[in-house]
Every structure is written in C-alpha cells, then in structure tokens.
Amino acid sequence: MSPLLKIRAERDQMSAIERRIADFLLEEAHLLRDYSSQQLANALKISQSSVVKFSQKLGFKGYPDLKYSIGEAIARGDGADGNSSGNGGHGEPPDEDSNSALAESLWYIKTRAEQETRLINPSAGIDTIAGLIGKAGKVFIIGLGEDGIPARAFAMRLSLLDILTVHHFDTVLMTASIATATETDVLLVFSEHGQQTNLCKISRQFREQHGSVISVTRHTANPLRAHADQSLLVSAHDDRAHIEPLIYQSALRHLLDMIFVLLCESGEDRLARLESNLERIRSLLEP
Secondary structure, three states: OOHHHHHHHHHHHOOHHHHHHHHHHHHOHHHHHHOOHHHHHHHHOOOHHHHHHHHHHOOOOOHHHHHHHHHHHHHHOOOOOOOOOOOOOOOOOOOOOHHHHHHHHHHHHHHHHHHHHHHOOOHHHHHHHHHHHHHOOOEEEEEOHHHHHHHHHHHHHHHHOOOOEEEEOOHHHHHHHHHHOOOOOEEEEEOOOOOOHHHHHHHHHHHHOOOEEEEEEEOOOOHHHHOOOEEEEEOOOOOOOOOHHHHHHHHHHHHHHHHHHHHHOOOOOHHHHHHHHHHHHHHHHOO
C-alpha cells in the first residue's frame, strides 16, 4: 500500500498538526530525502515528537521508515504527486491538444480518488454491507439534493435484482415509510458531508425500529456516521470547486458498483432475475 495514498485517504481524520505534516509530505514528497525528522519539524514549526508519532500512527517504526517508504513510492510512481489542484502529477502529454491533456488529468485524479476510497473501505466491511442489503426484507434509501442522484440510481439497480426497495428524496415521506421497518430492514442514507439534521433524526428513528443504518458520506467525522451501524466512505479531494464534486461522484459510483457486483454474484439466481428484468425493460423501449 502506497504511504502517500494512505496519507491522502486518512487526512480528513487527522488532527490539525497531523494535517500540516500530511500536506507537506503530499506536496513536497520529492524533497523529503533531504529532511531529517528534526528539520521537518523545524520547517513546520512543530515538535520532533509530533513527526515521530505521525509516522508511527501510519504503521511505521519511525520517521526513517516512513521516509524510505515514500521514496520507494515516488520511484514507482505510486501517487507521488500530492498536488490536488494541479494535473495529478502527469503533466500535459506531449504532442496532444489541450482537451486530451484535460481528459488525461481528469482520468488520473478520478482514478486516484477511487484508489483512496478503496483503501478506506476494508473488504470485510464491504462484504458485511452487501450481506445486509442482500438479506434485507426491505431496503430504504434516501438522499437529498445532489445526493439524491446516486441514491436513486442505486435504488433502481437493487430493484432490478428483485430486492424490495423504498426510495424517497423527501424526509417527511421517508419518516412515514420507516414506521413499517423491522429488524430485517436496512436504511441507506446518502449525504456527502453527513450534516443534515433531518437525516440524522431519520437514522435514529430507524434504529429504534431495530433496523440497520448504513451511511454513505465523505471520509470525515460527521453526525450521520455516528448514527449508523455501518458506513461507506468516500475520499475525493481537489482544491478546485468545479472538480471536487466530479471526483466525489466518480469514487462513490465505483464504490456502489462494487457492492452491486457482489450482490449480483452472491447466488440466489440474482443474475437470472437481473437479465429477466432488463429484458422486460428492453421490450418497453422497443418501437
């Protein structure tokens, strides 16, 4: 696992001092070989022990091991460029027009976000969530505003697998619907920043019905995660306001695709039911 990818993925969970160290390592990784732990501490105006603790928190014996691992990552090209507002470390491809360079840059930062997102969602956790959805009596799904787009798309996919889905983009309607929830049911709550008070209330009410709540948010400490039994986390960072939502949606879509494929391949004739439902849809669309 690349230490730079791990640092970027876990940055939102770090303290203020740890984020200062993380940002320096991500942005100036190529200069790190010239810095001792004391020199790095002096440059950031923090204590040397903070640098050592940061290294150990990432799973290294100390700063020298972290520095060596980052050096290897740079040599391999594993996420070496931490500049989120640039072109992802690839530079503009030679002899290509500006649109090709833009496409390459956008592809790179989306790929990096998907890698980071995969790192912070352990396979065991993904399997657990897929299992809860697959065995649920009903799957309730809600997302407000822009979060409603992936919520609706995922609800439709589950329906194609003959998984009973109750989808709403209105908190009042969802509050009424979850009154029928039981302990076999699951609630998926889509909220990028996890701050909506009404969604937290719905999650709490759903847990009172003994159902399982799955939050879908950024990899940050937020109220919605605190009300969830399981969490799907997305890591997507860019300094440009018009780019960051794009890579968030891309990384989220990849994460949901993984769960959908797991459900499709989990047996119970789900692939056959999917094909049957798709055939019925195709027949409706044919002239």
